[in-house]
Amino acid sequence: MSIEFKSLCKSFDGSRVLEDVSLAVEPGEVLFVIGTSGTGKSVLMRHVIGLHRPDSGEVWVHGQRVDLLSERELFEIRKRCGFVFQHPALLDFLSLEENVAMPLRRRFGLGRKDATERAVSWLSQVGITKDARSLPSEVGPGIRKRASIARVVALGPEYIVYDEPTTGLDLVNARRIDNLIRRLATETKVTTVVVSHDLRSIFGIADRVAFLYLGRLHALGSPEELRESNDPILSQFLRGRAEGPMVL
Amino acid sequence: MNPKQEQLGPNHRFLAAVGASTMAPFWVAGAIVLLLPRALVGLKERGWPAREVLRQAYSAGNRSVLLVAVTLASVGMILVYHGGLQAQRVLGDMSPVGPAFIQILLREFGPTIVGLMVAARVGGGIAAEIGSMVVTEQIDALRMNAADPIRFLVTPRLIAVFLTTMALTVFGCAVAVASGAVTANVLFGVPHQSFLNLSMTEPGDLITGLIKAAAYGVYVPLAASWAGLSAGIGSEGVGRATTSGVVVGSLGIIVLSSVIGAVTFAFGL
């Protein structure tokens, strides 16, 4: 029971974004998805909780085929599977604290006091203490991002998809988020997919790495395997060189 | 909020807030009025931007003609229905229904309702358009090229909306009279000849109506442009600009309608 894509294709207005992507996430592992900007990583992830539906192919989560579920049935999947958006997408009329507490109250019927307590403790785990009462518009993007991570992990999902959780964070906070992701995966067996451009996270906490290139799955393996690989495109990407065989 | 207000005590702060919100409409009105000479100066310097005016007039007319038709037809129906009920109940004579309706339509309702619709449709559109130019920094780009945004954006819209409003007012009144005539005929059996009768309409009514239409035609594009030009940041900024274009436009029309009504009344028109 995990997350699996089976020969998934997706295009927008006639332009192909994803082509025949097949990828299975092992239970309890941390799988990183990497690739150049615009290659369709976020689009692929949005399929997991039914925010996009594939043109062809299948998406399986927790033993169910999500691309066939109705919006109502998807809510059951979304309760199991958390999703951290690339852009924080916090509700702009609630404070950070309320942003974390509101789903707790609605989903678990917690009282206001309990929910706020839990929200505060999760916010402090991502390094937010004094800004907890501010509105999202009053804090910087890095804090918003971390609050949006807290909002998802506070709900204790069995699967979590993080879309670029450390992009735009300072190095210290980025490592703290890495540790949090790793800890949740190891201690509570959360099956985790992380989209990232952050090489330090990749080589720090990934179990396996999938490399998307031009909408296709180009390479898949442990970080060491990928590093040692002599595929010219992959090694150009991992070393971040401007010159090479990659087309954009 | 004014930073100075933070130095005041709570009572004074309250007074300052009351004062600020009382003065706000006047500041806005002033800013809108000040746009007029700036837009007209552009006209004198560069001549008629004929092509842009035509384009804007076409889009303004095209956007609002259906709305004006539906609205004025409904208003004609509602007014004739109530006027007819009153006449039936009190006079038992249906002959004044048509003339009375036409008189008040030309003087009050026609121009004002058309103006309100133009403010919602065209004014909102202008505010959204200019607002998103501000948000995406296109206005600053214009400035960088030493082009005056007011002359470039406001002047053609002013002329175009003025012409469109006048035309739509005539059109809307015609629609309302037609729908009123049909209503009176169907509901109260009033023949068309006795409905379409100008015996109660005087030149003063027509002049008042035309003055109103002209005033709205000038006011709406200026108010909308002002709202667009003062847009804040982000997509909320555009939303707020559009809302305030519609709101300032329709509030201003209500005020103008009362003021012009009072002035023409005082002059015995």
Add this chain to the structure above:
Amino acid sequence: MTCPPDDAGTKGGLGDALGQDLDASRRGAASYQGSSSYEDGVGASDNLFRRTGRVCIEVLSELGAMAYLAGRSIAALFPPRVEWQGLIISMHRFGVQSMPLVIATAFLTGVVVLLLAAVYVRAYGATQLVGWAAGYATFRELGPVLIALMFSGRVGSKNTAELAAMKLTEQIDALRALAIDPYAYLVIPRLVAMALVLFALTLMGNLFAIVGAATTGELLLDVSYHTFWNSFAENVRLADLLHGLFKAVVFGIAIGIVSCRCGLSARGGATGVGRAVNRSVVSSALAIFVLDYLITYLLP
């Protein structure tokens, strides 16, 4: 036109709520562009029929989308769970936002209604008509309609702007991802709040309209307050007031549905918000007139 599986391939048939909204509007835009470029090539064949047909299809699909939104909102009411906080905040905001505009409009309505009757009063000396004329027309028709128009301009457009901004910054998708139904959390409190607030505003506005009418009568037509009141009290029935208040509730729900729909279907960045707001104001006005006609026609 082929349906992409984004909405066609779902088991429930109703499909993916917001995703479907999005795709429907995207498809609309694409087909529009397609047909216009096609016409460029063909030249003269952009005839009236084709344009009319296109408008009809757009109007129908828009109506369908609104019915869908209403249905989804009703479905989200089960199990019943009132978002008290959201409801009260919305009501407060809507009320405060629109109060001054509504008072001004209502007062003006009273003045205008009296001017409508003035012709008969002047020509035939029918002063006993004045209070009834003002009360009847205001309560049943002009009060609810004009106040609702102003309300949609102020509150409906603001609501659309907010929801559109939320849609474009992925806040709506974030709610869905948190397994919170945006219809239950965002739409229902707004619909209910708009209906309640417009009801209250119309009730209050009626009062101001009558005051405006009575004052105009006194100043312009030399009809004393006393005569006005007698005519009003004798002839205007509670049913007239209730008729208008019923309309106000219906208008409130309609403005809510239209403004939420326009906001939630916004697309295309900052420009998209402006376009959504504009569309919302216009559609609300049309909805108000059509519903007013229907209710007046169908109800005693």
